[in-house]
Amino acid sequence: MKLEVAFTLDSGPNADAELEFMVASEKEFEEIMAMSEGIYGGMDYLPSRYHSWIKEPDRTVVLVKKDGEVIGLQSVCIVDGGETALMEGLRVAPWERGKGVARVLQQFCAELVRQRHPGVKVARLTRDDKLGPKDFLKYRVITKQAILLMKFNARDFSLRLRDIVAALRGSNRLPPALLLEKSEVPAVVLDPVFIRKVLPGQTIIQDWQPFQPLASNLALLLKKELRWMVDSRADPLVATVCSPPFPIPKGQDWVYLNVDVFGQDFSRIQSQLLAHLQNRIQTLEGNVMCELFLVPELWEAMAQFCTCVLKVELAKDYTEQYLLEYDI
Incomplete structure (x- = not known):
């Protein structure tokens, strides 16, 4: 039309x-x-x-x-x-x-x-390329996240992930990672303290899509098969959202997995990431590109954890995701 x-x-x-x-x-x-x-x-x-x-x-x-x-x-x-x-x-x-x-x-x-x-009133978009002087004249930068992209074979990774988690749990290095029921998500995500202290730019950024923390937006997100995790239902310091894997054009046996991180406590982020990977890896075969979004200050530590502990390969160096806004 x-x-x-x-x-x-x-x-x-x-x-x-x-x-x-x-x-x-x-x-x-x-x-x-x-x-x-x-x-x-x-x-x-x-x-x-x-x-x-x-x-x-x-x-x-x-x-x-x-x-x-x-x-x-x-x-x-x-x-x-x-x-x-x-x-x-x-x-x-x-x-x-x-x-x-x-x-x-x-x-x-x-x-x-x-x-x-x-x-x-406004238009919003996300970008991962470097911004130039003209971009800063056109857009307002609401927030930025670091992008960590790792790749691994699902079967090989699944075999060693079980042992990695067992070892970390045995040393008491994994804080609680609590999976929220859909009915529990609004009480956590729409809480004013959570919005102010945990959400980047007071925005829910899920798989490159930015949403204000509103009930109408959350209703859209809850229609998706997302996994929402927190370290505490009452007073969360970290929350993560993991999307269902989907095939990508990179190759016949490649899928993409997305994990958005809200919060800055590294050990809690580690714990939730491992829980998401354990859940998703059960149904996967072939190769996986897993993209993790987190505060820039934690990228280096997370990169070291992924390469040295998880033994996965980084698919690219440090890059950033920008949330941009301009007036309509």
Whole structure:
């Protein structure tokens, strides 16, 4: 379906081109996947989310076409009780990069939000690339997290993980790691003290998606098969959220696992990470890319723990995830 929005195309290489903006549908899936080949180092989440995204009532997946061919995509999801537009999945076809397509697509999506969702005040997005001077003029940095990406073979890791956990428990080095029932999550996550002291930037960042700690957002998150863990139900210092594994384009037997960490107590983070890995590894075969998000100050210690104790390989050096915001 073509999107009709009053919009003036900025000057640039595509200013005189016949660009069309469309709502994504099932029929464009293969074309989009072909355009996205190799994106995010083989860890693209879109193949696993595309079919559900195009059915979500508060989300519009916008395509830009040139001469009938898809050359770009960005998703717009309305969250935070209708006050925030979450921008996700931005990509441009390799042969159109460097021509301003991403900028035009972002401008179009912002105008789409203004005209269709007048209650939206800001747009938010997450990025893992380095920010330049122009970015700081455009965006407000809400918070940043360190990214630790490790990889391992599920079967090999499963065999040694059991012994690692047993040894740490035997030395009394593992604080409690409590799995929350879905019904218990709101009381913990929506507590004002938890929001202020534990959440990074007072924001729930789950698998690259930022949400304000609101009941409406939590209702969305609780529909997912997430595992929420804390060190204490009454007064948690650390909470972690682990997403279900999903296949990634890196290879036929590769899956991606995401663990978001809230809090700064290293031993409690270790304990919860091990509990998540023990649970998820039971159903996995093949190879795993596991991405952990935590405060930057703990990256080096966690990297040493993963390589020296867990005996897994780091897939890349230190990088950061930025939560950015700009006015609509």
